[in-house]
Amino acid sequence: MRYRVGALALLAVAAWLLPYQLNLYAVHVVDVAIVFALLAVGLGLAMGVAGQINLAQIAFFGVGAYTTAILTTRAGLGFWPAAVLAILAASLTGLLVGLPALRVQSHYLGIVTLGLALAFINWITNAAVAGGAEGISAIPVPPLFGIDLSSEYLYYYLELIAFAVALAFGLFVVRTPLGRRMRAMRDDPLAAAAIGTEIPLLRMTAFVLASVYGGLAGILYAGLIRYVAPETFSIGNMFLLLAMVIIGGRRSLVGCVVGAIGLSLIREALADFATSAQLAYGIVVVLTVVFAPTGLAGIPARVRDALRRRRGHSIASAALQPFQPFDPAPGAGAARAAVPVLEIRHVSMRFRGLKALDDVTLTVTAGEIRGIVGPNGSGKTTLFNVVSGLYRATAGQVLLDGRVVSGIRPYQLSSLGVARTFQNLRLFANLTVGENLLVALDRTRTWSIWRYALWQVGVWRQDRELRRQADDLAARFGLAGFAEASPGALPYGIQRRIEIARAMASSPRLLLLDEPAAGLNGEEVRQLAEIVRSIRDSGVTVVLIEHNMGLVMSLCERVTVLASGAVIAEGTPAEVAGTPAVVEAYLGDSTIMPAPPPIATQVTR
Amino acid sequence: MQVFFQTLVGGLSLGAIYALVAMGFSLVYRTMGLVNFAHADVVTIGAYVASTFYISARLPFVVAMAVAIVVTALIGVVIERVLRPLENKDFDLMLIGTIGFGIVLQALAVMVWGATGRAVPSPIRTAPLDVFGVHIRTYDLVVLAVAAGAMVALVQFLQRTKRGAAMQAVAMDHEAATAVGIHVGRSNAIAFSIGAGLAALAGGLAGPLLYVSPTMGASLGIKGFAAAILGGFGSLPGAIIGGPAIGVLDAFAAGRFQGYSELVTFLVFTAIIMIRPTGIFGERTVNRA
Numbered sequence: 033m034r035y036r037v038g039a040l041a042l043l044a045v046a047a048w049l050l051p052y053q054l055n056l057y058a059v060h061v062v063d064v065a066i067v068f069a070l071l072a073v074g075l076g077l078a079m080g081v082a083g084q085i086n087l088a089q090i091a092f093f094g095v096g097a098y099t100t101a102i103l104t105t106r107a108g109l110g111f112w113p114a115a116v117l118a119i120l121a122a123s124l125t126g127l128l129v130g131l132p133a134l135r136v137q138s139h140y141l142g143i144v145t146l147g148l149a150l151a152f153i154n155w156i157t158n159a160a161v162a163g164g165a166e167g168i169s170a171i172p173v174p175p176l177f178g179i180d181l182s183s184e185y186l187y188y189y190l191e192l193i194a195f196a197v198a199l200a201f202g203l204f205v206v207r208t209p210l211g212r213r214m215r216a217m218r219d220d221p222l223a224a225a226a227i228g229t230e231i232p233l234l235r236m237t238a239f240v241l242a243s244v245y246g247g248l249a250g251i252l253y254a255g256l257i258r259y260v261a262p263e264t265f266s267i268g269n270m271f272l273l274l275a276m277v278i279i280g281g282r283r284s285l286v287g288c289v290v291g292a293i294g295l296s297l298i299r300e301a302l303a304d305f306a307t308s309a310q311l312a313y314g315i316v317v318v319l320t321v322v323f324a325p326t327g328l329a330g331i332p333a334r335v336r337d338a339l340r341r342r343r344g345h346s347i348a349s350a351a352l353q354p355f356q357p358f359d360p361a362p363g364a365g366a367a368r369a370a371v372p373v374l375e376i377r378h379v380s381m382r383f384r385g386l387k388a389l390d391d392v393t394l395t396v397t398a399g400e401i402r403g404i405v406g407p408n409g410s411g412k413t414t415l416f417n418v419v420s421g422l423y424r425a426t427a428g429q430v431l432l433d434g435r436v437v438s439g440i441r442p443y444q445l446s447s448l449g450v451a452r453t454f455q456n457l458r459l460f461a462n463l464t465v466g467e468n469l470l471v472a473l474d475r476t477r478t479w480s481i482w483r484y485a486l487w488q489v490g491v492w493r494q495d496r497e498l499r500r501q502a503d504d505l506a507a508r509f510g511l512a513g514f515a516e517a518s519p520g521a522l523p524y525g526i527q528r529r530i531e532i533a534r535a536m537a538s539s540p541r542l543l544l545l546d547e548p549a550a551g552l553n554g555e556e557v558r559q560l561a562e563i564v565r566s567i568r569d570s571g572v573t574v575v576l577i578e579h580n581m582g583l584v585m586s587l588c589e590r591v592t593v594l595a596s597g598a599v600i601a602e603g604t605p606a607e608v609a610g611t612p613a614v615v616e617a618y619l620g621d622s623t624i625m626p627a628p629p630p631i632a633t634q635v636t637r
Numbered sequence: 638m639q640v641f642f643q644t645l646v647g648g649l650s651l652g653a654i655y656a657l658v659a660m661g662f663s664l665v666y667r668t669m670g671l672v673n674f675a676h677a678d679v680v681t682i683g684a685y686v687a688s689t690f691y692i693s694a695r696l697p698f699v700v701a702m703a704v705a706i707v708v709t710a711l712i713g714v715v716i717e718r719v720l721r722p723l724e725n726k727d728f729d730l731m732l733i734g735t736i737g738f739g740i741v742l743q744a745l746a747v748m749v750w751g752a753t754g755r756a757v758p759s760p761i762r763t764a765p766l767d768v769f770g771v772h773i774r775t776y777d778l779v780v781l782a783v784a785a786g787a788m789v790a791l792v793q794f795l796q797r798t799k800r801g802a803a804m805q806a807v808a809m810d811h812e813a814a815t816a817v818g819i820h821v822g823r824s825n826a827i828a829f830s831i832g833a834g835l836a837a838l839a840g841g842l843a844g845p846l847l848y849v850s851p852t853m854g855a856s857l858g859i860k861g862f863a864a865a866i867l868g869g870f871g872s873l874p875g876a877i878i879g880g881p882a883i884g885v886l887d888a889f890a891a892g893r894f895q896g897y898s899e900l901v902t903f904l905v906f907t908a909i910i911m912i913r914p915t916g917i918f919g920e921r922t923v924n925r926a
Contacts (some may be wrong), residue, residue, distance in 0.1 A: 087727060138912050139672035139732055140870075143862055144910050150859065151903035159895035267855065271740055274904060278733055307747045314740030321734040322722055 047192055051185045065296035066191045068255045072276045073202050073285050074245025080282030082208055083218025084240030086136060087146040088129045089273055092243040094152055094265035096122045096250020101168040101260045102161060109413045115251045117611035119244060126243025133235040137221075149270060157262045167261025174255040181255065191252055198248060202285045204488065205241070207473045208495045211316040214238060215243050216460045216471045223458035226420055226536055227472040228446035234478055247309045268310075272299070275317045280327050283462070287329025352526055353510030355563050361571030371398045372434070373542055374419065377437075379428030381414055381597075388414040390597040391428070396542075401568050402575045403588030403605070407617055411597040412577045413455055416544050420452045432542065447475070449541035453531045453548060455577075459519040465530055466515035469502045471536035502537075509563075510532040526558040532563060536572075543567060545576040549583050551629045561587050585609075593617065642771045644888045650777035652884020653784035653870065657839035658861025659868065659876035660791065661832035667808045667827035667871035670728060674735040675716060676836055677858020678742035683709045684849045685750050685825025688757045691844075698760035705837040712742070717826045724825065725811060746851045754850025780842050781843030787838055787876055791831070794871075804828055808871075856899075858889060863906045869915055 051059055071093055079085040099121040103114035132144040156162040173182045174190075183186050216224040217234055225231050254260060271293065280291020295313065299339055302309040320327055326334070374396040381389035383479050389411045396402045404412050417423040419430055421442035430438040432448055460468050476494070483490045506512050509529055519527055528548060534544055545564070549557050557580060564587060568574050569620045578584050584591060585605040593601040594616035608614055658680060665673045683705045690701035699739050723731045761779060765772045795801035806814040807824045815821055839857065847853055864883040868875025886905065890898040 083729070085732070132911055135911050138728055139666075140866075140910060140914060142674070142732055143672060143859075143866075144907055145904040147859060147863075147906055150909075151900045154897065154899040154903070158900075249703070271736060274733065274736060274867075308746050309750065311741055311744035314737050314744060317737030317740065318719060318734055321730050321737060322719060325727065325730050 045194075048189075051188050054100070056184065057127050061297065061300045063184055063188055063191055063256050064253075064300075065293045066188075066195050067256065067503040068273065068276065068296045069250045069289045069292040070195055070245055070252070071200055071273055072280065072288040073199060074242040074249070075154040075277050075502050076280075076282055076288035077205070077214075077245065077271060077283050078238045078242035079277065080284070080288070081211060082214040082217065082235070084130075084133055084235055084238045086129070086239065087142055087274070088149040088152075089242060089246050089271055090265050090267070090270035091149040091152040092122050092125055092246025093250045094156060094260075095125045095243075095261045096247035097254045097264070098156060098162055098168070098250070099247075100251050100254040101171050104172050105168055105170060106161065111172055111255065115174075115255075118251050118254075119247045122243045122247025122250065123240050126240040126246075126324040127236060128217070128575065129243070130236045133239065134232050142616040146267070146270075149267065153262060153265060153267070156265065161345055164259075165262060168201030169259040171254050171260070173258065184256070187256055191256070194248065194252060198245060199285065199289065202245075204491075205484065206285060208484075208491050209470075209476070209498065210237070210251055210484060210491075212463070212467055212471050213474070214480070215463055215467075218578055219460040219462050223454065223460065226422070226446060226452055226454075226458075227534065228443045228475065230443045230478040231472070233385070237478070238483060243515060245548050272313070275313045278317055278327060279313075279320050281329025283326060284329035289326050290328055308602060314518065325467060332362070351513060352529070353507075353512060355510050355529075355559060355566070356508050357566040358508070358570035359564075359571040372396065373398045373431075374430065374575065375402075375431040375434075376415070377429045377431065379415070379418060379425045379430065381411070381418055381423060383427045386637055388597050389418065389425070392594070392597070392599055394592050394599060394602065396573060396575055398573055399571070400573055400590065401564060401588050402573075402589040403584040404577045404594060405573060405579070405581070405591060405608075406586055406594035410594040411619075412594055413546055414597075415594070416452060416575075416577065417548055419445075420544060425573065446540075447477075448539055450544065451535040451538075451540035451542070452544035453528075454534050455546040455550065457527055457531060458532070459527060459530060461518070461520050463519075464515065465511060465517050465519055465522070466499075466506065468519060468534050469537050470498055470506050470528060471503050472534045473498050473505065475538065505533055505537055509536075516593055524551045525553065528552060528556075528560075529563075532567075536567065540572060543574045545574065545578075547577055547578040549578055557583055638811045639770050640892075642769075644892055645885060646771060646773055646777065648888030649676070649881050650774075650780045650884075651843075651887065652864075653781050654839045654846070654857065654882030655864045655883050656841045656877050656880020656882070657784050657787060657835050657842070658857055659865035659880050660788065660873060661835035661839070662862055662865045663868075663873055663876045664828050664835070665832040665873050666865075668804055669695075669724060669825050671724075671731050671735070672862075672870075673716070673829070673832065674732060675738035675742060676735075676745070676832065676861070678739045678853040679709050679712060679833045679836040679854070680840040680843075680857050680861075681746050681851060681854030682712065682742055682840070683833075684840030684844050684853060685746055687837065687841030688755060688844045689750070690847050691760070692757065693756070694898070701772070702838065702841045705841050706834040709833040709837035710830035713829040713831075714826050716833075717822075717829035721822055724822070742855075743851060745918060750851070754848045756848055757844035759845040776845060782844070783838070783842060787835065790872075791835075792873060800824075800827065848898035860884075860902070861910075863902065866906065869910060 050062070054062065073392055074092070075086060075089045078084045086310055096118045099118035100111070100114045103109040103117055103518065104111055115431060133141055136144065157165055162168065163623050166434070176190065179186055183188060213229050213234055216231055217231060221231055226635055262547065276291040276295045277288050280289065281287025324330060372393070372395045376392055379389055379392045380387065404415065406412055414423065418425045421440060421444070424439050428438070429436055432450065437445060437448065460471065463471070501513070506515055509532070511530060511533060514522060514526065519530060528551070532545070532548065537620050549560055552560060561583060565575055576588070578595055586604060591605050591608045593614050600613045600617060602612040658676070661676055662673065665671060670770070671919035685702045686708050689703050690696045691698050716735065720731055720734045723734065749829050759776045761775045763775045764776045795805060801816070803819045804824050804827065806817070806819055809820050811821050839861070840854065841859060860883055861880070864879035865883055866879070867878030868877070885900065887902055890901045894901050
């Protein structure tokens, strides 16, 4: 930490003294490089942090620059009032460009944002108000308390301060609740939605953030060059910007900055060989993507990992601590009033011809541990997907505490107290174990991000409080030693336990566990039973899908058996095991072999 | 009325070229789940190679086209081979990888052929046909015929040959295809090279209609992509319908909005994606992205 502060101070002093070492031309080059660095930070936030492919960053840049230019030269506004309006215009453009992200992702999003950027370029090259191909010249020098900003030396300091503030804000976003949510959404939108992340709002936020950085860069560019023309905002420059972010490392804002400044300087040095330079950076982009997907910023971590592997250190050197039971809720267990928590009424689910659920009705009462068993493909996971809002049932109703919840979004269900785990583990792979818990612990709604603009101290306090809670939760589940580990590097049994801890982080009323014992050894299954009982005793109703009959028999009070999407038996474990229909479904002379249910990844909501 | 039909005919012949570009996009997408962003630049390279062999080497147009198809097919194989480690792992990175290849190809085009464009004379110099006052260039008919032939050949290949069936299998489930002994990488390489060959066919045919320049691919590419989206991305019939539809829309937009025609086309295209991401013939299961 002390080293870091020292290095930062040194860097600040170096940046402050830099202009004294440079001639006028070099300062100009650096000034332009800083503008590109700002753009790269914005693009990194949208693409690297939030996972939203954004090929319209150059258009945000253009909107910022052109709005400033048009308002100052055509409408006679002062530079700074025009700048404020330019930021507004850029963020509105961000909202517009982000709209398609609500419907499509990945490649489609790439092409749509590219199409919108082309539409913008088409507009500025044709519109009379934008000066057509000649562009707009004679943008006034920004006034600033009598400081002459027409000097590129002094302008450098203006840019430096704006850039430092913008970068610090970006890093603050990445490391606090908003950024964690974005990274969780990037890694696994489905699991993020299941723990209460409002995916649509968050995607829009990512685009607006990117556009604000783009707009800011545009304003600084307009004030620096005092001339705007379409060729600055070309698709070629968009791809150059993309190359900066990819080569630098899209997931690290500092990496994006390094990539932007480095590539800007190299491009300037090779200005006489522009085509060869383009060829070279294209090749570097391809090589980066194949051999170093995390870019320059990822290299230190990769070297560290390689060294550690060579020395034979295992990543998970910490040991799993025993689980510390929850405090039992008062009255739980003893007074078992038959209050239904979850009611499923006549739910059917069709996938085209396939009927995955066929008129399923079941009621789970408060404080129960309900087992759901059935042969593979009997619709168990589909039922969970319907209850947790990933699928919309074709027919029927789901009620939670007597309230109809079928058809509402997963994040809304999460805030109503439904939590779930997934059959084939959906931990956020690029977040640490601690961060996985932190995302789920954060119960504020996404609209509270206004605090990022106006009350950062509040965000910081909230973050500190969340971290304390995360430490407690990790300690309870015996995971304290793994907080900094990457989940993918841990043994399977520990990953399962992390997923249960993450589900419990949202303090649910109803916990859905999808095959929690799959892949666990005998001792781990015993620990699991203990954990589930303790969770129930703390007042949470548990429904679990399981194939491990020993666990189901010992743990569940009641068991529901599904076969071919229909309930064929329900009762205590002993009753169910003796039902002829169940025996037939499992050992079966009839050919009940329906297709497996579609896996959850096919849902595009 | 005469103007209407004249615009329609112009739109249809360009539309046939868009359909060829769209088929290249769709073939790669359905096989690998990847939108090849370098496709547009492969179109440019194809157009340049064809025009170079036709104008400078004075080869017959058909031979020049064949050379262009072979050259771009090789480029397709190279792109696939380099990006193979990422297949079925990280689609976003693959997408950026194809953008990287696009940058490289565009730079190569400028290095070899220069930044200025060239006009390609039409290989067929007969007078235009006159049907009820509408002028139809013979070359437009050739374009339509070649495009239709290529489409039929591709569909036959996919449905009638063993290799084509294997590619369909990879498109549906690459893991299951591996399990039954299909070499997925090779199948993808073939898809990529056929896609690139279609791009060269489109670029070569477009040469005499448009102006061959380093940026011609960009506009053909994005229109072809729009055509693929409109028809349903990954669907070959969709590409065949979508191409002429975008061609006609484009022709009328150009008549009506002049300079802003591109703006209009892209806004319409964004609206279509928002309303119906799967297009006319698109299937939900094809959407692997």
